[in-house]
Amino acid sequence: MSRSHVVSWPSYLGVFLILAALTAATVWAAGQDFGSFNTLVALTIAVVKATLVVLYFMHLRYSPRLTILVVFTGFVWLAILILLTMSDYLSRGWSIVTR
Amino acid sequence: MSEAQAGALAHHFADLEQQREASALGMWVFLVTELLFFGGLFGIYCVYRHSYYEAFSAGSHHLSWRLGFINTLVLIGSSFTMAMAVYSAATGRRARIVLFLVLTILLGSTFLGVKVVEYAEKIGPCLGDGPHTGCLLPGPRFDGEVLHLEGERAREAQIYFSLYFGMTGLHATHMIIGIPILAIIARMAYRGRFRPEWHTPVELVGLYWHFVDIVWIFLFPLLYLIGHH
Numbered sequence: 001m002s003r004s005h006v007v008s009w010p011s012y013l014g015v016f017l018i019l020a021a022l023t024a025a026t027v028w029a030a031g032q033d034f035g036s037f038n039t040l041v042a043l044t045i046a047v048v049k050a051t052l053v054v055l056y057f058m059h060l061r062y063s064p065r066l067t068i069l070v071v072f073t074g075f076v077w078l079a080i081l082i083l084l085t086m087s088d089y090l091s092r093g094w095s096i097v098t099r
Numbered sequence: 100m101s102e103a104q105a106g107a108l109a110h111h112f113a114d115l116e117q118q119r120e121a122s123a124l125g126m127w128v129f130l131v132t133e134l135l136f137f138g139g140l141f142g143i144y145c146v147y148r149h150s151y152y153e154a155f156s157a158g159s160h161h162l163s164w165r166l167g168f169i170n171t172l173v174l175i176g177s178s179f180t181m182a183m184a185v186y187s188a189a190t191g192r193r194a195r196i197v198l199f200l201v202l203t204i205l206l207g208s209t210f211l212g213v214k215v216v217e218y219a220e221k222i223g224p225c226l227g228d229g230p231h232t233g234c235l236l237p238g239p240r241f242d243g244e245v246l247h248l249e250g251e252r253a254r255e256a257q258i259y260f261s262l263y264f265g266m267t268g269l270h271a272t273h274m275i276i277g278i279p280i281l282a283i284i285a286r287m288a289y290r291g292r293f294r295p296e297w298h299t300p301v302e303l304v305g306l307y308w309h310f311v312d313i314v315w316i317f318l319f320p321l322l323y324l325i326g327h328h
Contacts, residue, residue, distance in 0.1 A: 030324035074131030
């Protein structure tokens with residue numbers, strides 16, 4: 001049988017319930033004051049949810065290595081786009097010269 | 100090789116497994132280009148949110164997080180029914196493929212319906228010759244006062260709403276494209292075109308639908324939940 005058949009339907013239901021719980025968690029976390037960490041918490045929850053969807057709903061965990069490499073590479077380029085852009089914007093106004 | 104396999108196998112592939120993996124890889128390459136397509140908008144979002152945090156927070160507070168929350172659950176639910184449709188195809192349950200695809204279409208349509216309600220609240224007041232109170236469509240009629248913002252901050256909030264309409268609009272466009280494709284696949288399933296050995300179209304539309312779900316997983320906290328504490 002094909003590798004995509006490994007996941008059984010109760011696992012799908014489990015992933016769905018975890019995703020729903022994490023959605024509630026992200027709303028709860030947004031109401032808490034974590035100082036400057038609120039955005040980090042929200043993004044971490046979103047990354048966990050997206051990872052669950054990619055690995056189980058999209059079967060990436062059971063896909064050939066070539067497919068995994070292609071997907072991983074895509075996320076690397078996205079990281080370059082956002083991290084390098086923000087490293088510029090976030091560091092503007094910094095200076096090693098102290099008065 | 101069984102007769103069913105021989106019918107579905109294109110002559111340039113060694114076997115059905117290789118053919119299926121090649122199709123899935125092609126779909127993933129497309130989805131990676133989509134990732135960077137949306138990624139550009141997320142990049143713009145990061146830069147402006149960093150620069151205009153106060154205006155973004157005020158704009159975000161004006162959205163209904165409840166509608167966004169309900170829509171997130173609806174979309175995650177549609178991803179679940181989509182996964183179940185692929186599972187049904189893999190296990191050869193024809194009626195269930197159709198059932199789960201129809202459920203996916205219904206949940207997707209529910210999501211779009213809620214989106215219409217949300218858009219109407221913001222665009223409705225911009226129409227006609229009235230006072231345009233509550234108009235949140237970026238442009239000359241944009242009403243910053245409803246967000247308790249004035250001058251420069253109100254102009255910055257227009258960037259937030261430009262991104263709101265741009266990102267959710269592009270996301271909704273993907274769903275509007277996806278729903279008719281789901282309907283076509285459901286019709287193929289109804290006609291018995293899929294077998295456990297070959298149901299690649301169901302798998303590929305599934306990948307597309309889950310990708311659209313992932314985009315929303317990021318849009319919800321980033322647009323609806325800025326500075327809620």
